[in-house]
Amino acid sequence: MVWLLLLFALVLWFVTYKISRRNMYKLASLVPAPIEELPIVGIAHTLTGSPVDIMETLQNFSYASFKFNGILRAWLVHLLYIVVTNPVDLEMILKNCLDKDNLHRFLRKITGNGGVFAPVSIWRRRRKIIIQAFRPKITENFVEVFSEQGEILVKKLEPRVGTGTFNLWPYISTYTLDSVSETAMGVKLHSQDDSKTPFLQAMTSMLNLVCQRIFHLWLQPDWLYKFMPQYVMHEKNKSILHDYTDQVIKTKREEFEAEHKSRPESEQKKDYDLDGYKRKSFLDLLISLSGGEKGYTNIELREEVLTLTVAGTDTSAASMGYTLLLLGKYPDVQEKVYQELYDVFGDSDRPLVKEDLLKLKHLERVVKESLRLYPPVPFIIRKALEDTKLPSGYVLPSGSGVVVSIWGVHRDPKYWGPDAEKFDPDRFLPERFKLEHSCSFMPFSNGPRNCVGYQYALMSMKTALSAVLRRYRVVVTEDALHNPYIKVKLDVMMKAVDEYQVALERRAPKTLKSNEHVA
Structure with a gap:
């Protein structure tokens, strides 16, 4: 009798659940489906492989959407996602669907309600302050940090010159961590001197664990995850990240309060002074x-x-790594970059200063083309809280997740031409760069929740890349040279499978070459 009651309750719940979602099913049925869709599981069977397999699946869904005006549905068992690559639809989505999808809860377990992943109510309140902190007059003062760390990067790469191919990732990831640590927290982490620093290892491990939870349904329930072997590592690494950051904040708070009290009483109310915050951290x-x-x-x-x-x-x-790989694959483009750098720096070893960045126009085009083909965040997921009619005529059902495919929109021949897959930095020449729609190029998202650190990131990348490319020529293997594509995987961020295998050759000063030629 008890079993019958339980069975009846289960059937009743199932019927009620289905009826409550009938509008979602109706609207979803009008959106084109991928050929891989199966009854009940939808596309879940296609997302059970490695990070490489998952990335390839999402790429294929993005390409398939081109046939249907840039939209495709994807049922993940009971969860509905709509993959969108149409830039006109994306503009409306990114302006109106501001809530992050529930999958972001796994990232929030690491970072909490930071601006990128926070619910709208928290994000909206904090955004105003974050925008002020990223004002150009403030971020340009960090170029000195980028330049200092870029010179350290060059020295760390020196022993690798002429030794054949090697894994570039530990060098560029420690450069960016040291740069971000100093500008964000005001502390020198010195991870370029020790790539096994606990903070970096903990962060790398956490991102990998988060990616596992996002794409493997059995790892998502919190109650079940606590019984998984990954849970112990998850909690250990989270503690490392939180404890370190908390200690820095405690110290900074004490410094701030001491400095504030030491001011004359007439100035204590003035908490913010741009001139006094040069080289201060975020x-x-x-x-x-x-x-x-x-x-x-x-x-x-x-x-x-x-x-x-x-x-x-x-x-x-990741963006720096892709840029260097592409320059290795296209030596003629690399030589143009080097010539531009030589025009600015000559044979000198002087560090880059912020005024130099404005002169590096070709390098910036190269970085932007790299970001177009290999955006480090290839997919953004938003939540539709109500039925949302798109300009294309399709309707996003309330409760569905929206996969904004930056990978797809950046490679759509409709907007980038028949050679959309080709690496061509000259696309970004002023006379050629005329996008039909602003959402056709958005490596750091678009709309109200776009990345406020876009210019900060560009300055960091250009500074470090210029330091490396002035001294070294980047070379790739013969196989890589004749293969225009870089195999990628999804590990929250999109990364190269080979972890950016390159070789370096030292560049001889041009004045020396000229003297040898005369002799």
Whole structure:
């Protein structure tokens, strides 16, 4: 009798559940489906492989959407996702669907409610302060940090010159971590001197664990995850990240309060002074801009600083890696970059200063083309809280997740031409770069929740790349040279499978070459 009652309750729940979602089913049925879709499981069977397999599946769905005006549905058992590559539809989505999808909860377990992953109510309140902290007059002062760390990167690469191919990732990821750590928290982490620093290892491990949870349904329930072997590592690494950041914040808070009290009473009310914040970190700025003692709590500060550190480290490192790989694959483009660098720096070893960045036009085009083909965040997932009619005529059902495929929109021949897959930095020449729609190129998202650190990231990448390319020629293997594509995997950020295998050759000073020629 008890079993019958349980069975009846289960059937009743199932019928009620189905009826409550009938509108979603109806609207979803009008959206084109991938050929891989199966009854009940949808496309879940296609997302059970390795990070490489998952990335390839999402790429294929993006390409398939081109046939249907840039939209495709994807049932993940009971979860509905709509893959979108149409830039006109994407503009409406990114302006109106501001809530992050529930999958972001796994990232929030690391960073908390930092601006990138926070619910709208928290994000909206904090966004105003973050925008002030990323003002150009502030971020340009960090070029000195990027330049210092870029010179360290060059020295660390020196022993690799002429030794054949090697894994570039440990070098560029420690450069970006040291740069972000110093600019975000005001502390020198020195990970370029020790790539096994606990903070970097913990962050790398956490991102890998998060990616596993996002794409493997059995790892998603919190109650079940606690019984999995990954849970112990998850909690250990989270503690490392939180404890380190908390200690930095505690120290900075004490420094801020001591400095504030040491001012004349007439100046104590003035918490923010641009001139006084040169080379100050974002943590200093957030404490001051939010109201000092009455502003952000230590937990809120940790959320923002840790989000910036996690988001900024791997994205910039991956972008630098792709750029160097592409320059190795296209030696003629690399020589143009070197000539531009020589025109600015000559044979000198002087560090880059912020005025130099404006002169590096070709390098910037190269970086942007690299970001177009290999955006470090190839997919953004938003949540539709209500039925949303798109310009294309399709309707996003309430409760569905929206997969914004940056990978797809950046490679759509409709907007980038028949050679959309080709690496061509001259696409970004002023006379050629005329996009039909702003969402056709958005490596750092678009709309109200776009990345406020876009210019900061560009400055960091250009500074480090210029330091490397002035001294070394990047070379790839013969196989890589004749293969225009870079095999990638999805590990929250999109990374190269080979971890950016390159070789370096030392560049001889041009004055020396000229003298040898005369002799």
